[in-house]
């Protein structure tokens with residue numbers, strides 16, 4: 538469908554594209570249907586943290602009639618290639634032994650998904666994850682197998698440890714104190730969700746994981762259902778922060794399921810964070826941030842500590858939106 542026509546006819550086109558619970562929850566209330574349909578804004582993209590270059594790239598793909606899947610892949614690749622982002626891709630902070638290891642996943646409108654964990658020497662982990670999805674009968678490849686597969690697929694082999702990250706690691710080794718830092722920088726693990734002009738949703742998530750993690754540690758980011766989940770009938774969610782807690786609560790899946798039950802993306806993200814807080818006595822020591830989008834293009838975000846934000850790019854413009862937080866300071 539032509540994008541401009543789609544936006545212009547948002548009421549009809551949008552309603553026709555709605556699936557599952559959203560449509561049925563609105564069908565008896567024409568006013569609610571009208572209000573919700575007004576908020577429909579495709580194409581659009583959101584991403585964890587203030588990553589304007591990544592969301593701009595994704596939006597460019599969407600404006601060129603690209604799919605949500607292409608948009609999220611190309612969008613997060615911007616951060617993977619940015620050596621100044623020390624939480625993702627090349628330049629990421631290493632594990633305790635000085636190795637940069639990457640985790641990533643991707644999920645499309647048909648619930649196809651692919652992931653890599655503990656990937657060394659290849660910058661674009663998200664693209665390797667997509668190849669796992671498209672070229673293998675599997676969902677997740679790990680470690681040496683993932684690396685071998687990537688090289689066979691033609692991805693270049695590169696040293697991911699930059700001098701800056703190496704020097705910081707050498708400094709860290711003097712004390713070797715493992716203490717995850719809250720809001721370590723303005724842009725962190727990147728999770729991205731996009732809706733294309735057909736109203737289809739896809740998502741991607743990519744990270745170098747917690748700085749100075751144990752060798753072999755994998756967090757939530759490449760785990761479908763934890764760091765990312767998309768259901769094209771309902772919406773998508775993705776996470777950043779202390780991955781172990783997101784895995785324990787299957788955070789992104791939970792948020793999509795809460796939206797299926799009728800919660801708004803904002804309400805669902807708040808409940809996702811509350812579940813973690815309820816089971817974690819020392820929740821003040823950690824940061825978790827969720828973002829979500831539903832089929833109507835409504836978005837939400839919530840975190841434990843202030844400081845987390847998300848980038849949104851739609852036909853209404855490009856903005857950095859601070860997420861409300863459970864703690865106020």
Ligand code: ASP
Pocket residue numbers: 624725726744745746747755756757758776777778779780781
């Ligand atoms: N969630 C990531 C992990 O646990 C880290 C992050 O978002 O900063 O590996």
